[in-house]
Every structure is written in C-alpha cells, then in structure tokens.
Amino acid sequence: xxxxxxxxxxxxxxxxxxxxxxxxxxxxxxxxxxxxxxxxxxxxxxxxxxxxxxxxxxxxxxxxxxxxxxxxxxxxxxxxxxxxxxxxxxxxxxxxxxxxxxxxxxxxxxxxxxxxxxxxxxxxxxxxxxxxxxxxxxxxxxxxx
Amino acid sequence: xxxxxxxxxxxxxxxxxxxxxxxxxxxxxxxxxxxxxxxxxxxxxxxxxxxxxxxxxxxxxxxxxxxxxxxxxxxxxxxxxxxxxxxxxxxxxxxxxxxxxxxxxxxxxxxxxxxxxxxxxxxxxxxxxxxxxxxxxxxxxxxxxxxxxxxxxxxxxxxxxxxxxxxxxxxxxxxxxxxxxxxxxxxxxxxxxxxxxxxxxxxxxxxxxxxxxxxxxxxxxxxxxxxxxxxxxxxxxxxxxxxxxxxxxxxxxxxxxxxxxxxxxxxxxxxxxxxxxxxxxxxxxxxxxxxxxxxxxxxxxxxxxxxxxxxxxxxxxxxxxxxxxxxxxxxxxxxxxxxxxxxxxxxxxxxxxxxxxxxxxxxxxxxxxxxxxxxxxxxxxxxxxxxxxxxxxxxxxxxxxxxxxxxxxxxxxxxxxxxxxxxxxxx
Numbered sequence: 001x002x003x004x005x006x007x008x009x010x011x012x013x014x015x016x017x018x019x020x021x022x023x024x025x026x027x028x029x030x031x032x033x034x035x036x037x038x039x040x041x042x043x044x045x046x047x048x049x050x051x052x053x054x055x056x057x058x059x060x061x062x063x064x065x066x067x068x069x070x071x072x073x074x075x076x077x078x079x080x081x082x083x084x085x086x087x088x089x090x091x092x093x094x095x096x097x098x099x100x101x102x103x104x105x106x107x108x109x110x111x112x113x114x115x116x117x118x119x120x121x122x123x124x125x126x127x128x129x130x131x132x133x134x135x136x137x138x139x140x141x142x143x144x145x
Numbered sequence: 146x147x148x149x150x151x152x153x154x155x156x157x158x159x160x161x162x163x164x165x166x167x168x169x170x171x172x173x174x175x176x177x178x179x180x181x182x183x184x185x186x187x188x189x190x191x192x193x194x195x196x197x198x199x200x201x202x203x204x205x206x207x208x209x210x211x212x213x214x215x216x217x218x219x220x221x222x223x224x225x226x227x228x229x230x231x232x233x234x235x236x237x238x239x240x241x242x243x244x245x246x247x248x249x250x251x252x253x254x255x256x257x258x259x260x261x262x263x264x265x266x267x268x269x270x271x272x273x274x275x276x277x278x279x280x281x282x283x284x285x286x287x288x289x290x291x292x293x294x295x296x297x298x299x300x301x302x303x304x305x306x307x308x309x310x311x312x313x314x315x316x317x318x319x320x321x322x323x324x325x326x327x328x329x330x331x332x333x334x335x336x337x338x339x340x341x342x343x344x345x346x347x348x349x350x351x352x353x354x355x356x357x358x359x360x361x362x363x364x365x366x367x368x369x370x371x372x373x374x375x376x377x378x379x380x381x382x383x384x385x386x387x388x389x390x391x392x393x394x395x396x397x398x399x400x401x402x403x404x405x406x407x408x409x410x411x412x413x414x415x416x417x418x419x420x421x422x423x424x425x426x427x428x429x430x431x432x433x434x435x436x437x438x439x440x441x442x443x444x445x446x447x448x449x450x451x452x453x454x455x456x457x458x459x460x461x462x463x464x465x466x467x468x469x470x471x472x473x474x475x476x477x478x479x480x481x482x483x484x485x486x487x488x489x490x491x492x493x494x495x496x497x498x499x500x501x502x503x504x505x506x507x508x509x510x511x512x513x514x515x516x517x518x519x520x521x522x523x524x525x526x527x528x529x530x531x532x533x534x535x536x537x538x539x540x541x542x543x544x545x546x547x548x549x550x551x552x553x554x555x556x557x558x559x560x561x562x563x564x565x566x567x568x569x570x571x572x
Contacts, residue, residue, distance in 0.1 A: 024250050035258040036204075054205045057253035090251065121251050129206035 026117045034058040036124075038134065051134040057123045060143050062114040067122065069107045070139030073099045074130055081128060085136055088123040090115070099136060108144075147281050147294035154301050155274040161311035162270050166263070170550045171312050174266030175257060177496065179315025181213050181226050183265050185233035186240045187256025195411060197224040203255060216425040223415040227423045230408050231357030232317045239268035269314025276323035277301065280508050283330040287467055288515045292522065295535075296515040303453035303539040305499035306507055308546050313497065317358050321505035324355045325365050329508055332369045333470065336386070340393055349397035353404025362505060364481050371473040427490055434487035439500055443561050445492075450499035450545065453538035456531075457510040460517030467516045475509055482506055496556035498549040544569065 036056030040048050049070070060067055073083045087095040087109060095109045114120065126135035165171050175183050184200060192199035201209050201224060209215040214227045233240075243264030244254065252258045277297060284293040301307050309318045331348045338344075348369075355362050370387075373379055387394060409419040441448050448455050461468060461475050468475070486492065486502045494502050503510075521531035548554045553567050 021249065024246060027250065030250065030252075033252065033259050035253060035255075035262075054207075055203050055253075055255055055257075057255070057258060091254075117251060119251075121253060123253055123255075125203070126206055129208065129210075133205060133210040135206060 026119075028118070030119045031059045031061065037138070047139060049137040049139045051132075052124055052126060052136050052138055053133050054129060054135055055123065055125050056135070056138070057121055058141070059119040059121055060111075060141065062118050062120050063145055064111050064120070064143045066108055066110045066144040068142035068144065069109065069124075070104055070142075071097075071099060071107060071136050072102055072104045073126075073136045075102050076130075080130075083136055084127040086125045086127075088121075088125075090121050091123070104139065147285070147290050147297060150294045150297055151274075151277055151281055154277055154297065157301075158270050158273055158307070158310045161307060162266065162314065165312045165550065166266070173262040174269070174315040175262050176315065178228060178317065179265065179313070181215055181228040182232035182317055183236060183315065184213075184215070184226060185230050186236060187261075189233075190240065190244060191254065191256050195414060197226065200256065204257065214425065214427065216423075218416045221416055225412070225415045225421070225423050225425075227425065227427070228317070229357050229360060229423075230411065231354050231359075232320050234354065234357060235272060235320050236265055236268040239264040239271070266314050269316070269319045270310055272323040273306070273310030273314065273319045276319065276326045276508070279323065279330055280326040280511055283326060283333060283508070284511065284515050286330075286333060287512070288519060292515050292518050295518050296511055299453055299514060299518075299535050299539060300507060300511050303535065303542045304451040304507060305501065305504060305542070305546070307543075308498045308549070309501060309504050312546075312550060313501070316501065318501050318504035321355070321358050321362055321365075322507055324351055324358060325362075325368075325505055326508035327351045328355060328365065329368055329471070329474075329512075332372050335369075335393075336372050336470070340390055342393065342396060345393040345396040346400050349400025350404060352397065353401035356401070356405055357408055359505070361485055364485065365478055365505065367477050367481070368471070368474040368509070371477055373470040374473045375469060429485070429488040430490060431488045434484055435492040436483065436487045439483065439487045439492055439502075443564050444557065444559050445494070445497070445500040447500045447503050451503075451538075451542060453514070453535060453542065454503075454510055456517040456535065456538075457513035460513035460515065460520065464516040464520040467519055468512045471509065471512050475513060478509060479506060493557050498546060498554075547571075 034057060036053045037058075038051040038053070040050045042048055069087070071085060074080075082098050082100045084096060084098050086093065087107075089109075089112060092112075094112070095107065097105060097107050099105060111120065124136070124138065129135050166174075184197060188194050188197050188200040192203075194200070197209075197215070201207055209224065216225050216227070217223065218225045240261065243260040244256075246252075246260045247254045247258055250260070252260060255261075280300075281293055281297060284296055288296070301310075306322070309316060309322075328348070328351045331344060331351060335344055335348060352366055352369075355365060370383070372383070374383060412421050412423070413419045435442070438444060438446060440446055443449060461472060465472055482503075482505075486494075486500070489502075494500065518531065521527040545554060548567060548571065549556075551571070553571065555563065
C-alpha cells in the first residue's frame with residue numbers, strides 16, 4: 001500500500017516536471033523578458049532609450065522579417081574610442097557595427113528563417129564601456145513584419 | 146509545534162521572495178555584493194575560466210565596474226575578487242538548473258539572464274530554510290518544542306533574518322547563517338556523542354565552507370574549542386577529549402583544508418601568492434572601532450533595528466544553565482565579531498536593512514533567545530510580559546522591514562530626524 005502510494009507520488013511529480021518543462025520550452029511571456037539593460041530614459045527630443053551593459057538581450061516575435069535597432073553612444077572626451085556593437089540572433093552572429101560619433105545609428109537587420117519557437121532572442125554585445133557600466137544607448141526596437 | 150512553524154516559515158520565505166520580485170520591490174537578485182559572490186559560477190561553468198577575464202569581457206566590456214570592488218592585482222594585472230568562493234559553491238546546484246533551463250527556453254546563456262537570477266535568489270531562500278531546519282534541531286537538543294517554536298518565530302520575524310532570506314537572499318549572510326547553525330549543531334554532537342568519522346567529515350566540510358563564505362568568519366569556528374568551557378576542570382576534560390580523539394580532529398582539519406584549497410589556488414593564480422588580502426584599499430580601523438554605532442546607532446545598530454536581540458543577550462545571563470555549553474562561545478565570538486564588524490571602514494556595510502553582518506551569528510543569539518523564553522516561561526507574569534514585548538519587537542521589525550522594501554527607509558546613512566519622521570508611517 002505504502003509502496004504504491006510512493007510510486008503514485010513519484011509518477012505525479014515526474015508528470016508535473018515534464019509538463020513544466022514542456023511549458024518552459026516556448027512560454028508566451030518570453031517576449032517581455034530581457035537582461036543587461038539599464039532603466040529607460042528620455043532624450044531632450046522626447047525619444048526613449050536605455051543603456052546596455054556589456055551584454056544585453058531581448059526577444060522579438062518570430063514573425064518579424066527584420067528589426068531596426070537605433071543605437072548611439074556618448075563621446076564625452078575627444079579621446080573616447082569608438083564602440084563595436086555585435087548582434088546575435090538565437091546565439092548566431094548576425095551583424096556588427098561601429099559607433100564612431102554620438103549620432104544615432106539605425107541598423108536594419110534581416111531575420112534569418114525562424115525556427116519552431118514563437119520568439120527569437122537578440123543579443124547585443126559591446127566591446128568597451130563608458131563610466132557606470134554603460135555600453136550603448138538603444139532606442140525602441142522596430143519590428144518589421 | 147516547531148515542525149509546523151518551520152514549514153510555515155519556509156512557505157512565508159518563498160511567499161516573501163515572490164512578493165519582492167513580482168512587485169518590482171528589488172532589482173534582480175544578482176546585485177551589489179551578491180554579484181561578486183556569484184560571479185565565479187558563470188566564469189567557471191560557462192567560460193571555463195578561473196581568472197574572471199572572460200566574464201569581464203562579456204558582462205562589462207573587459208573591465209569590472211568599480212562598485213564590484215573586484216580589483217586588478219598590481220603585479221600580475223589579473224582580477225582579484227574580494228569575495229571568496231563559498232557562496233558560489235553553495236549556489237552551484239541551483240546555477241546548473243538555471244543554466245540548463247536557460248538553454249531549454251532559449252534565454253541568453255550568459256549567467257545573468259532570468260533563470261540565473263532566480264536560481265541565485267532561490268538558492269538563498271533554500272539555505273535560509275535549511276538553516277532554520279538545522280537550528281531547530283540544535284534548539285531541540287537543549288529546549289522544549291514550545292520554546293524552540295517561539296524562538297524560531299521570533300528570530301525569523303523579529304530580526305533582519307527574513308529580509309536576508311528573501312529581499313537580499315543573494316548576499317553571503319544567509320549562507321553564513323546556515324553554516325554557523327550547522328557548525329554549532331555538529332560541535333554540540335561531537336562533544337556529547339560517541340566518535341563518528343562521518344560527523345568529523347561534516348564538521349570539516351562546514352568549517353571549510355564557513356571560511357570560504359567570509360574569511361573573517363573563521364572567528365565563528367572558536368565555538369568548537371570553547372564548547373562547554375566554564376572552569377579549569379572543564380578545560381582539563383576538554384584537553385583530554387581532544388587528545389584522545391585526535392584522529393577525528395585530524396580528519397576534520399584535512400577536509401576543511403581540502404575545501405579551502407580551490408580558493409588558495411585561485412589566489413595563487415591571480416597574484417602569485419596563496420594567502421593575500423583581497424580587499425584592496427578597503428581596510429579595518431582596529432584602533433577606532435564604531436562599537437556604539439554598530440550596536441545601538443540609528444543608522445544600522447544591531448539592537449536599534451532588532452531590539453528583540455537584547456532579550457537574546459539577556460538570556461545568556463538569566464538562564465545560563467540551559468546554554469552552558471555555549472556560554473564561552475557567546476562571550477568570545479560575539480565580542481570578537483562585534484569588534485571586527487565595528488572596525489571595518491564601512492561599518493554600516495553599505496546599503497542594507499539593519500546590520501547585515503550580524504545575521505551570520507544569529508544561530509548563537511537564538512540560543513540566548515531560547516534561554517530568555519525558558520526563563521520567562523517559568524512564571525506567569527514574566528511569560529505575559531515576554532509575550533507582549535516580543536510581539537511588539539516582532540511587529541516593529543516587520544513594519545520597518547516593509548518600510549525598507551517600499552523605499553520609505555533609506556538604504557544607509559539614516560539620521561534620527563529621518564527615523565522620527567517615518568516612525569510607524571507607511572507614506
């Protein structure tokens with residue numbers, strides 16, 4: 001009797017774990033998950049942006065045909081070196097560009113063919129930081145369907 | 146009763162953790178000191194690098210921000226982390242689950258995305274509950290179930306323990322709390338029960354991890370030789386016991402040394418020397434400790450923010466027989482630890498609720514608190530007074546903790562005027 005009860009509990013736990021894993025494979029809330037960003041700020045013109053740290057990531061819908069990434073960084077000192085921004089899509093290199101001055105750059109990146117998931121992960125890496133663990137300013141991402 | 150209370154505390158710790166992060170009360174768990182304690186894990190398991198160089202490149206453009214206190218060693222130019230590897234060691238199983246889940250859900254496998262954050266945060270919650278579990282066993286060896294339940298309840302909610310089990314679970318203190326509770330339990334068992342190699346190994350493991358969690362916590366290990374010492378006769382008995390059981394002691398020491406070896410190797414790789422001070426320009430002011438401030442000051446004073454602990458200290462005097470084996474430990478460890486904390490250049494220990502450095506020694510204070518409750522329970526009037534005072538202290542501690550969570554209390558440098566202005570106010 002006791003053995004049967006233990007087996008039943010073990011089976012229920014395994015079933016629950018399997019269901020949880022199946023759910024976590026492609027959860028709907030992933031589109032709102034991001035990491036490596038500072039808080040949103042507003043430019044004097046009213047545009048929104050936020051600083052990345054050395055590595056930031058976010059998700060876009062798998063239906064996107066392309067994304068546009070507005071980016072810039074600051075050059076408080078004339079000797080401040082330029083910043084290389086590398087972009088990965090689902091862990092594969094997709095693009096890289098250099099921020100040479102403090103003008104906004106709008107980088108359009110075509111998305112490769114989507115996989116079975118409903119969202120795609122975009123990773124941004126910068127090769128150097130400004131004071132305060134700040135890499136590049138990233139504006140609102142435009143998703144092109 | 147204490148078993149049910151333990152279960153309820155565990156559920157409330159999890160609920161508090163969920164509340165803090167679901168409502169955005171706190172930044173993600175890997176932050177402040179918790180960042181540098183954790184940093185070893187992505188470095189070792191994701192980049193296969195023990196020098197922290199690769200993780201610095203990925204997280205921070207190659208250079209750790211100054212607020213992390215991770216320094217470049219002047220001679221070798223390699224990174225030296227002021228925080229040792231013990232916390233990372235205890236977070237490892239949680240990190241590995243977070244890492245596997247990150248791959249499964251296609252989250253960035255960088256050591257800092259969503260699952261890693263909560264793996265680190267929940268590791269702290271787990272070790273807090275484990276600490277309470279161990280502390281309950283220790284208390285039950287000396288006190289009744291009712292006294293044990295009252296002590297656990299008062300400790301969790303009448304001190305900053307709940308805060309460091311939930312809101313700031315990424316810091317080292319809750320790990321040190323578990324380790325010290327385990328060390329006291331094993332010490333108690335070692336001195337009172339028949340020899341056991343298994344216990345000696347556990348004693349060595351816990352002692353090694355204690356040193357690896359915060360090097361200055363080596364002081365807490367004085368609880369072992371100080372156990373039960375109250376007279377010259379006790380010292381003679383202890384000397385004989387240590388001499389006859391030297392094999393167990395050697396085994397425990399060997400295990401503790403083996404546990405510490407990876408840390409020595411890391412220091413040697415980074416600096417060329419196995420034993421260093423990794424604090425850089427941070428230092429102790431042993432000639433001018435801020436004793437009054439760390440004990441009763443409005444900024445972070447231990448008894449100011451957790452007045453219940455006055456009862457814990459009183460317990461050692463009021464009912465010394467119940468805590469006789471730990472009396473000398475209480476005197477030596479609490480005085481030495483307080484002096485050390487008060488001598489640290491940043492005696493407030495930065496942004497924190499209450500004085501976080503004392504969380505490590507709460508298992509010892511719990512024994513004093515239990516002794517106080519036992520003393521109080523002997524007479525009806527005392528019991529009534531103790532219930533009223535303890536309830537008031539718990540209410541105040543919980544209220545102030547919620548004020549801190551909601552940004553009403555400042556994270557450091559509180560003044561008396563500020564305190565009076567927000568006292569028992571939620572807006």
